[in-house]
Amino acid sequence: MDLSAINPVILTASLMVAATPILLAAIGELVVEKSGVLNLGVEGMMIAGAICGFAVAVETGSPALGFLAAALGGAGLALIFGFLTQVLMSNQVATGLALALFGLGLSALIGQRYQGVKPPATARLDLGPLSDIPVLGRVLFSHDPMVYVSLGLVAAVWAFLRVTRAGLILRAVGEGHDAAHALGYKVVRIRLMAIAFGGACAGLGGAYLSLIRVPQWTEGMTAGAGWIALAIVVFASWRAGRVLLGAYLFGGVAVLQLNLQAAGVPVPVEYLSMSPYLITIIVLVIMSSRRGRAAVAAPASLGRVFHASS
């Protein structure tokens, strides 16, 4: 066992890369849940984004177009969920599960021809002298563009929910859809937009996995990342800033266990691979055991069916 091989600077830098897919998916789901919709299909939208992005990037040679396609693919799948839950008023839990199962199947179907193909590389941003600063340059200024996009999205969602009128309306719809409807807000339309946004973010997260983090396509490659993103939204008590904290915490665990595997810690690989899931469960338990707080933080209309009776 050689723990000295673990370099804290590289660890921090790779933590950010490991956390980005989950951060993207979680920040999208945060907006969806703030609008009062529980979309459990994050896993399905992520993996659909992973293959859409991968396929388009391989065919066109452009990772940027790949990410665009991933966002569109994720949003498209999310809108199926939106149509079923908002227009046909189906049960959100069951429909979300259906979305997760369907996304896994569909992506495996599309992905058949892309097994073992190498995607075009995404260039790291070169920020010149900034990237050359020791430690800080490696940790903060030498990532691929998507890391900064994800951080920008977190800031944008935070500002949107906190200071804009549209964000206030979205939160109103999530807290009490009947009251928002009575005030004349289009509850279904607002929720559909939130659902599409959530799907696009999950798609980006999936494409980040297949195009940058891994980078390769394998069936079922998200391996529960979508479910962990859902858990992180709960952990964050529905706040954008804490989503960032949660995702990076999780990224840290994921990277650390990989490093421990590589360093040859005398624990079987399988038990190290379990650790991210176990830690997510433990964190969930800690958050939910705080009396009263978690219950208050959840949007009041979360998961409830809205039917405009008048």
Place this chain on the structure above:
Amino acid sequence: MIWLEKRAAPSRFWTVVTPLLAVALTMLAGGVLFAALGKDPVAAIRTIFWDPLFNAQFASYSRPQLLVKAGPLILIATGLALGFRAGVWNIGAEGQYIVGALCGAGVGLAFYPLEAWYVFPLMVLAGGLGGWAWAMIPALLKTRFRTNEILVSLLLVYVAEQFLASMSLGLMRNPEGGGFPGSRNLQQYPSAANPELISGTGLHWGVVVAFVALIMAYILLHRHILGFQIRLAGQSPRAARFAGVNANRLVVFCLGVSGALAGLAGLFEVSGPAGQVNIDFNQGYGFTAIIVAFLGRLHPVGILFAGLLMALTYIGGELAQFMLQIPAAAIQAFQGMLLFFLLGVDVLTNYRVRIGIRETA
């Protein structure tokens, strides 16, 4: 203008008709999907739904497979449906299935090569207990700390899969297996095997238990106070509280039963059709059972038919893979699509479609 009016009570007619409508729509959409893959849609649908049962060449092999595949699906879905009725969402049946199989097979392997009548019953007991214990984790966390059981039960599937990998590569690996992953073949150890009971039917102990479980679930739901409480809690949690229903007890009961049944399904699979503990012996039955439960309208009789139908898509899917080179993943997408259509057309059960000008109050 088209609009929807809520029905006072779900329509009985549509409750029965919507699953059939969903299956028909899925066949249509599936045909489009297969056509997009460049296959003949009519031939594909016929290969999946007709040939396994009636084709002279394949039916003799396929028909017994129907019970082999429907057994675990029905067994797991029966348990899940109880929980779904009560609003307890156990979606980690796949994990409970794996852990049940590991516990049961572990007991069997520990007795190897002893031949005694009590080995198999002990394995069954261990399998059920294993699944039950795995499901108790989300149940206790839910009742103690109000932790979301959906996320915990699902995350535990990934933990169980890692356990399975660890066991089939380590502790349970066949010492005479030449270093290949996977345990001893339980089919070749008569005291621990779960054989075909009547040759040529596919009937094994797991199928028998599945039918018993269905009947028990029917009696529980329709003739027992606990079943009434389950239905009440699902339809109106508030009313259930006033009626003195203990919500925590229901969570523990529903998760416990569904976990134990999933564990049993795993044990019967690992000692029967699969034969050995191996990295990928689990075929995703735990997830497909969710579709079975919904397709069967969470009702024991419906689950019986839904289980047989989903088993048919599994077998037909394998046949289509072999005959028409339709990828296995297409069947998975097909099954997901079925659930989508079912949830979509369900709107007809709970709402009346109105056409015309809406009167404003």
